[in-house]
Amino acid sequence: MELFEHQPDPHANLLPYDGTVNYYGKILSVEEATNFFEKLMQNAAWKNDEVMMFGKHIVTSRKIAWYADAEMDYTYSQIKKTATVWLPELLDLKNKVEELTGEKFNSCLLNLYHDGSEGLGYHSDSEGDITKNSAIASLSLGAARKFVFKHKTTKERLEFILGNGSLLLMKGETQRHWLHSLPPSKKIHSPRINLTFRSRNPTN
Numbered sequence: 001m002e003l004f005e006h007q008p009d010p011h012a013n014l015l016p017y018d019g020t021v022n023y024y025g026k027i028l029s030v031e032e033a034t035n036f037f038e039k040l041m042q043n044a045a046w047k048n049d050e051v052m053m054f055g056k057h058i059v060t061s062r063k064i065a066w067y068a069d070a071e072m073d074y075t076y077s078q079i080k081k082t083a084t085v086w087l088p089e090l091l092d093l094k095n096k097v098e099e100l101t102g103e104k105f106n107s108c109l110l111n112l113y114h115d116g117s118e119g120l121g122y123h124s125d126s127e128g129d130i131t132k133n134s135a136i137a138s139l140s141l142g143a144a145r146k147f148v149f150k151h152k153t154t155k156e157r158l159e160f161i162l163g164n165g166s167l168l169l170m171k172g173e174t175q176r177h178w179l180h181s182l183p184p185s186k187k188i189h190s191p192r193i194n195l196t197f198r199s200r201n202p203t204n
């Protein structure tokens with residue numbers, strides 16, 4: 001595999017306070033990332049996301065797919081979802097991410113942004129059955145996109161670029177104190193897949 005010259009220090013905390021975010025840089029070669037992107041594009045159980053916004057039921061153009069250790073239902077954005085059992089390529093990525101981060105994950109949300117017109121508004125991933133203060137690992141494939149953190153009370157903002165094959169880890173109190181978003185951009189004309197590996201409490 002090609003190696004990357006300027007690997008960041010994954011132990012450095014990118015947040016100034018109230019949480020921990022570690023950036024591992026590119027953990028896949030361009031070839032590997034392209035390969036995973038194509039496989040997931042083809043094989044993942046993509047469907048349009050449904051969310052509740054201002055009391056309205058909205059179907060987004062962004063697509064999502066949920067995977068978990070066993071088939072179970074859970075709630076995300078106030079709507080019940082059903083997860084599917086792991087694809088082999090997702091298990092490969094999960095193993096790699098667990099090995100690098102030293103964390104364990106039992107589910108994964110995939111997001112497919114067809115181009116820069118699709119993004120994700122400010123939110124934190126702490127709702128429902130997500131294990132409190134558990135780590136969330138975010139692996140990006142395809143188009144590089146801006147990723148923004150905003151503190152819930154100080155409103156301090158921090159921006160990062162998440163490139164093809166890169167890994168970001170959010171842990172500790174991050175979700176409690178910080179929101180994050182993927183802003184839309186007119187400059188991006190190609191797709192991106194993001195995988196967030198998570199820990200959920202098995203409630204059913």
Ligand SMILES: O=C(O)CCC(=O)C(=O)O
Binds near residue numbers: 138147180
């Ligand atoms: O696409 C991304 O980088 C962010 C995804 C995200 O925040 C989420 O799925 O909760």
Ligand SMILES: [Fe+2]
Binds near residue numbers: 124125180
């Ligand atoms: Fe999120």
